[in-house]
Amino acid sequence: DIQMTQSPSSLSASVGDRVTITCRASQSISRYLNWYQQKPGKAPQFLIHAASNLQSGVPPRFSVSGSGTDFTLTISSLQIEDFATYYCQQSYTTPRTFGQGTKLEIK
Amino acid sequence: QVQLQQWGAGLLKPSETLSLTCSVSGESFSDYYWSWIRQPPGKGLEWIGDISHGGRGYFNPSLRSRVTISVDTSKNQLSLKLRSVTAADTAVYFCARLFRLGVITQFDSWGPGILVTVS
Numbered sequence: 123d124i125q126m127t128q129s130p131s132s133l134s135a136s137v138g139d140r141v142t143i144t145c146r147a148s149q150s151i152s153r154y155l156n157w158y159q160q161k162p163g164k165a166p167q168f169l170i171h172a173a174s175n176l177q178s179g180v181p182p183r184f185s186v187s188g189s190g191t192d193f194t195l196t197i198s199s200l201q202i203e204d205f206a207t208y209y210c211q212q213s214y215t216t217p218r219t220f221g222q223g224t225k226l227e228i229k
Numbered sequence: 230q231v232q233l234q235q236w237g238a239g240l241l242k243p244s245e246t247l248s249l250t251c252s253v254s255g256e257s258f259s260d261y262y263w264s265w266i267r268q269p270p271g272k273g274l275e276w277i278g279d280i281s282h283g284g285r286g287y288f289n290p291s292l293r294s295r296v297t298i299s300v301d302t303s304k305n306q307l308s309l310k311l312r313s314v315t316a317a318d319t320a321v322y323f324c325a326r327l328f329r330l331g332v333i334t335q336f337d338s339w340g341p342g343i344l345v346t347v348s
Contacts, residue, residue: 123290156335158274165323165339166274173333209274213334217289218276 124148124212128221134229139200143224145193145210153189154214160223161206169208170195202228231256233324233340237309241347247311251324251340258282258305262327264336265298265309267320270344275320279327280307314347321345 125148135141145155155172172186172193183198197204205228210221237249253263265277278288280298288296297310311318321342328337 154333158336165325165342166336167339168335168337171333171335211274211336216276216279216287217291218334220274220276222273 123217124151124215124219126210126212126219126221128208128210128224130224131222132225132227134227135200136229137200137202141197141200141226143195143208143210143226145188145195145221147191147193147212147214150190151212151214154212155186155188155193156211156213157186157195158209158211159204159206160209166209171213200226231326231338233326233338235322235324235340235343237322237343237345239343239345241314241345243315243347244313245347247309247314247318247322247345247347249309249322249324249343249345251307251309253305253307253326256326258300258302262329262334263300263307264325264327265307266323266325266336267318268323268342269317269320277309277311277322314345316347319345319347 127146129144153173157169158166159169160166185196207223207225209223232254234252259282262279262281264279278298280286295312300307321344323342324340325336326338
Protein backbone atom coordinates (compact mmCIF):
# COMPACT_ATOMS: atom_id res chain seq x y z
CA ASP A 123 0.00 0.00 0.00
CA ILE A 124 1.11 3.58 -0.62
CA GLN A 125 1.47 5.43 2.68
CA MET A 126 0.51 9.09 2.74
CA THR A 127 2.06 11.30 5.42
CA GLN A 128 0.90 14.82 6.10
CA SER A 129 2.68 17.53 8.02
CA PRO A 130 2.04 19.18 10.27
CA SER A 131 -0.68 17.19 12.03
CA SER A 132 -2.06 20.42 13.40
CA LEU A 133 -1.49 24.05 12.71
CA SER A 134 -2.62 27.25 14.44
CA ALA A 135 -2.98 30.32 12.29
CA SER A 136 -4.82 33.61 12.09
CA VAL A 137 -7.24 35.01 9.57
CA GLY A 138 -5.24 36.47 6.71
CA ASP A 139 -2.23 34.17 7.20
CA ARG A 140 -0.69 32.15 4.43
CA VAL A 141 -0.44 28.47 5.32
CA THR A 142 1.06 25.45 3.65
CA ILE A 143 0.25 21.81 4.31
CA THR A 144 2.56 19.11 3.04
CA CYS A 145 1.70 15.60 1.89
CA ARG A 146 4.32 12.96 1.14
CA ALA A 147 3.74 9.63 -0.59
CA SER A 148 5.79 6.54 0.17
CA GLN A 149 6.37 6.08 -3.57
CA SER A 150 5.86 8.15 -6.67
CA ILE A 151 2.23 8.85 -7.51
CA SER A 152 2.90 11.23 -10.39
CA ARG A 153 0.29 13.93 -9.85
CA TYR A 154 -2.52 11.64 -8.80
CA LEU A 155 -3.34 13.39 -5.55
CA ASN A 156 -6.57 14.81 -4.21
CA TRP A 157 -7.17 17.19 -1.32
CA TYR A 158 -10.30 17.21 0.83
CA GLN A 159 -11.61 19.58 3.49
CA GLN A 160 -13.61 18.29 6.45
CA LYS A 161 -15.42 20.35 9.05
CA PRO A 162 -16.49 18.90 12.40
CA GLY A 163 -19.44 16.56 12.16
CA LYS A 164 -19.55 16.80 8.38
CA ALA A 165 -18.49 14.65 5.48
CA PRO A 166 -15.27 15.55 3.70
CA GLN A 167 -15.60 17.73 0.63
CA PHE A 168 -13.42 17.38 -2.45
CA LEU A 169 -11.27 20.46 -2.76
CA ILE A 170 -8.71 20.11 -5.51
CA HIS A 171 -6.64 17.71 -7.60
CA ALA A 172 -2.89 18.15 -7.84
CA ALA A 173 -2.98 18.06 -11.64
CA SER A 174 -5.49 20.84 -12.03
CA ASN A 175 -7.85 22.99 -11.85
CA LEU A 176 -9.87 24.03 -8.97
CA GLN A 177 -13.09 22.26 -8.26
CA SER A 178 -15.95 24.48 -9.24
CA GLY A 179 -16.71 26.87 -6.41
CA VAL A 180 -13.38 26.53 -4.63
CA PRO A 181 -11.87 29.97 -3.97
CA PRO A 182 -8.65 30.85 -5.80
CA ARG A 183 -6.83 31.34 -2.49
CA PHE A 184 -6.40 27.55 -2.52
CA SER A 185 -3.54 26.24 -4.65
CA VAL A 186 -1.61 23.03 -4.99
CA SER A 187 1.80 22.03 -6.21
CA GLY A 188 3.99 18.99 -6.40
CA SER A 189 4.47 15.75 -8.21
CA GLY A 190 6.08 12.42 -7.58
CA THR A 191 6.17 12.04 -3.82
CA ASP A 192 5.91 15.57 -2.41
CA PHE A 193 2.91 17.83 -2.58
CA THR A 194 1.69 21.00 -0.94
CA LEU A 195 -1.66 22.68 -0.40
CA THR A 196 -1.41 26.42 0.16
CA ILE A 197 -4.09 28.78 1.37
CA SER A 198 -2.90 32.26 0.50
CA SER A 199 -5.02 34.28 2.92
CA LEU A 200 -6.94 32.31 5.52
CA GLN A 201 -10.59 33.03 5.95
CA ILE A 202 -12.67 31.98 8.92
CA GLU A 203 -14.42 29.29 6.89
CA ASP A 204 -11.09 27.62 6.05
CA PHE A 205 -10.52 26.39 9.59
CA ALA A 206 -11.03 22.66 9.16
CA THR A 207 -9.13 19.41 8.76
CA TYR A 208 -7.48 18.74 5.43
CA TYR A 209 -6.73 15.31 3.98
CA CYS A 210 -4.67 14.29 1.01
CA GLN A 211 -5.52 11.09 -0.89
CA GLN A 212 -3.57 9.30 -3.57
CA SER A 213 -5.56 8.24 -6.62
CA TYR A 214 -2.63 6.51 -8.32
CA THR A 215 -3.61 2.98 -7.38
CA THR A 216 -5.75 0.87 -5.12
CA PRO A 217 -6.01 0.59 -2.22
CA ARG A 218 -6.87 4.25 -2.22
CA THR A 219 -5.13 5.78 0.78
CA PHE A 220 -5.42 9.01 2.72
CA GLY A 221 -3.06 11.04 4.81
CA GLN A 222 -3.77 11.22 8.52
CA GLY A 223 -5.08 14.76 8.25
CA THR A 224 -3.95 18.25 9.17
CA LYS A 225 -6.15 20.16 11.58
CA LEU A 226 -6.08 23.88 10.91
CA GLU A 227 -7.10 25.83 14.00
CA ILE A 228 -7.61 29.46 14.80
CA LYS A 229 -4.77 31.04 16.74
CA GLN B 230 -26.71 18.02 -8.09
CA VAL B 231 -26.20 14.52 -6.78
CA GLN B 232 -27.56 13.69 -3.34
CA LEU B 233 -26.63 10.68 -1.26
CA GLN B 234 -28.67 9.44 1.68
CA GLN B 235 -27.56 6.72 4.02
CA TRP B 236 -29.26 4.47 6.52
CA GLY B 237 -28.62 1.36 8.55
CA ALA B 238 -28.20 0.02 12.06
CA GLY B 239 -26.05 2.21 14.26
CA LEU B 240 -25.34 -0.18 17.13
CA LEU B 241 -24.01 -3.68 16.72
CA LYS B 242 -22.60 -6.38 18.96
CA PRO B 243 -19.25 -8.01 18.22
CA SER B 244 -19.46 -10.75 15.56
CA GLU B 245 -22.61 -9.27 13.98
CA THR B 246 -22.86 -8.04 10.40
CA LEU B 247 -22.85 -4.33 9.62
CA SER B 248 -25.38 -3.47 6.93
CA LEU B 249 -25.71 -0.01 5.38
CA THR B 250 -27.51 1.35 2.34
CA CYS B 251 -26.87 4.50 0.33
CA SER B 252 -29.47 5.95 -2.00
CA VAL B 253 -28.41 8.19 -4.87
CA SER B 254 -30.56 10.82 -6.51
CA GLY B 255 -30.09 13.71 -8.87
CA GLU B 256 -27.55 12.15 -11.21
CA SER B 257 -27.20 9.11 -13.40
CA PHE B 258 -26.32 6.22 -11.13
CA SER B 259 -25.01 4.19 -14.02
CA ASP B 260 -22.43 6.72 -15.14
CA TYR B 261 -20.27 6.43 -12.03
CA TYR B 262 -18.50 4.17 -9.61
CA TRP B 263 -19.65 4.38 -6.01
CA SER B 264 -17.59 3.94 -2.89
CA TRP B 265 -17.62 3.32 0.84
CA ILE B 266 -15.16 5.06 3.15
CA ARG B 267 -15.02 5.00 6.92
CA GLN B 268 -13.60 7.17 9.67
CA PRO B 269 -13.08 5.95 13.25
CA PRO B 270 -13.96 8.59 15.84
CA GLY B 271 -11.28 11.26 15.94
CA LYS B 272 -9.19 9.53 13.30
CA GLY B 273 -8.50 9.61 9.58
CA LEU B 274 -10.23 8.18 6.53
CA GLU B 275 -10.03 4.59 5.33
CA TRP B 276 -11.20 3.48 1.87
CA ILE B 277 -13.33 0.33 1.99
CA GLY B 278 -14.12 -0.26 -1.67
CA ASP B 279 -15.70 0.87 -4.94
CA ILE B 280 -18.35 -0.67 -7.15
CA SER B 281 -19.66 0.08 -10.62
CA HIS B 282 -23.31 0.00 -11.60
CA GLY B 283 -22.55 -3.32 -13.22
CA GLY B 284 -21.24 -4.75 -9.98
CA ARG B 285 -17.52 -4.62 -10.71
CA GLY B 286 -15.79 -3.99 -7.41
CA TYR B 287 -12.45 -3.01 -5.96
CA PHE B 288 -11.79 -3.57 -2.28
CA ASN B 289 -9.29 -2.68 0.37
CA PRO B 290 -7.26 -5.87 0.92
CA SER B 291 -7.37 -5.24 4.66
CA LEU B 292 -11.15 -5.69 4.64
CA ARG B 293 -11.77 -7.74 1.52
CA SER B 294 -12.46 -11.01 3.29
CA ARG B 295 -15.29 -9.48 5.34
CA VAL B 296 -16.81 -6.98 2.89
CA THR B 297 -19.59 -7.22 0.36
CA ILE B 298 -20.55 -4.19 -1.70
CA SER B 299 -23.51 -4.47 -4.01
CA VAL B 300 -25.70 -2.26 -6.17
CA ASP B 301 -29.38 -2.19 -6.96
CA THR B 302 -29.64 -0.19 -10.16
CA SER B 303 -33.43 -0.32 -10.13
CA LYS B 304 -33.39 1.71 -6.92
CA ASN B 305 -30.16 3.67 -7.48
CA GLN B 306 -28.77 2.23 -4.30
CA LEU B 307 -25.54 0.71 -3.10
CA SER B 308 -25.09 -1.40 -0.02
CA LEU B 309 -22.29 -2.36 2.31
CA LYS B 310 -22.06 -5.47 4.42
CA LEU B 311 -19.19 -6.03 6.82
CA ARG B 312 -19.17 -9.36 8.58
CA SER B 313 -17.84 -10.34 11.99
CA VAL B 314 -17.48 -6.81 13.30
CA THR B 315 -15.34 -5.89 16.29
CA ALA B 316 -14.84 -2.69 18.24
CA ALA B 317 -12.17 -1.73 15.69
CA ASP B 318 -14.96 -1.37 13.10
CA THR B 319 -16.58 1.43 15.10
CA ALA B 320 -16.57 4.38 12.72
CA VAL B 321 -18.58 6.84 10.71
CA TYR B 322 -19.29 5.19 7.38
CA PHE B 323 -19.63 7.37 4.29
CA CYS B 324 -20.81 6.53 0.83
CA ALA B 325 -19.33 8.65 -1.94
CA ARG B 326 -19.35 9.07 -5.69
CA LEU B 327 -16.11 8.19 -7.41
CA PHE B 328 -15.72 10.64 -10.26
CA ARG B 329 -13.50 9.26 -13.01
CA LEU B 330 -12.00 11.30 -15.84
CA GLY B 331 -9.60 9.08 -17.67
CA VAL B 332 -7.14 7.95 -15.03
CA ILE B 333 -8.00 10.79 -12.67
CA THR B 334 -10.38 9.79 -9.90
CA GLN B 335 -11.77 11.65 -6.91
CA PHE B 336 -14.51 11.29 -4.36
CA ASP B 337 -16.48 14.33 -5.45
CA SER B 338 -19.76 13.87 -3.59
CA TRP B 339 -20.30 12.34 -0.18
CA GLY B 340 -23.18 11.12 1.90
CA PRO B 341 -23.63 12.61 5.36
CA GLY B 342 -22.15 9.59 7.10
CA ILE B 343 -23.61 7.26 9.66
CA LEU B 344 -21.98 6.32 12.95
CA VAL B 345 -21.81 2.61 13.57
CA THR B 346 -20.79 1.57 17.06
CA VAL B 347 -19.75 -1.98 17.93
CA SER B 348 -20.13 -2.68 21.61
